[in-house]
Amino acid sequence: MFDDTDRRILRQLQEDPTISTAQLADRAGVNAATCWRRLERLRERGVLRGARAVIDWQVLGFTVEVSLRVTLDKTVPRAFEDFAAAAREIPEVLEIQTFLGQVDVRLGLIARDLAHYQALYRDSILTLPHINDLEALMHVARIKTDETVPL
Template structure:
């Protein structure tokens, strides 16, 4: 774990809001020079605090109006069955995230679809046919509020 000071936290908060900011813009927002901002971001990246920068797409604008979280319990839980399930589920483009979790279910998936009938198609033809898939619970997202991560 790396120690973060106030400047590091300010840089991270600014990047969370807009990952496309230049070092000059980051420096202005954080009260440091461009070169200090650049060196700090480089250090945070090399330390693994910044894992990358990603593009945040508007799913609805792209025609994906439904997001569903699925809890999936596997029928068998051997090492091979976990690997087979993970490999197969990762090949489904509508599945945005795959999380191996503790609790009632073995996996938690985030699935996007154009509408509920499209989600039903994905569920029946792709997810329910996955190797080892057993019990499934679906939670349809009604609304979503984005919250920044814990920087302090």
């Protein structure tokens, strides 16, 4: 299991993922060798899955964000798999989530502007396989986005 030292390391890493191992060790109250071993153990256990750059897509000129709620034709045995495989091929689709309930899939996508979104919707989204129903929700504001885990 995880102890207080692991939690301190993870809290500091969430706060500043660019921190060096020596700085992380100092902030977590352990020596560098212990910190390195703990980080390796956390990676082996799958707690730390990697590091990534977080790019602000709005700064790059994408001004429209849309959530699409999709209901699939469940009479088709591979509807989920076929749909997801095709949706993965659309570069503007940033997120694909599946659900149990009335909505089967949610796609999160971005577009440069409304004209780009219309073209994307017409040429890429509506051609996805096995769609039974589709509802678009235009994002207006992001109230909270936080990927930190309460440790």
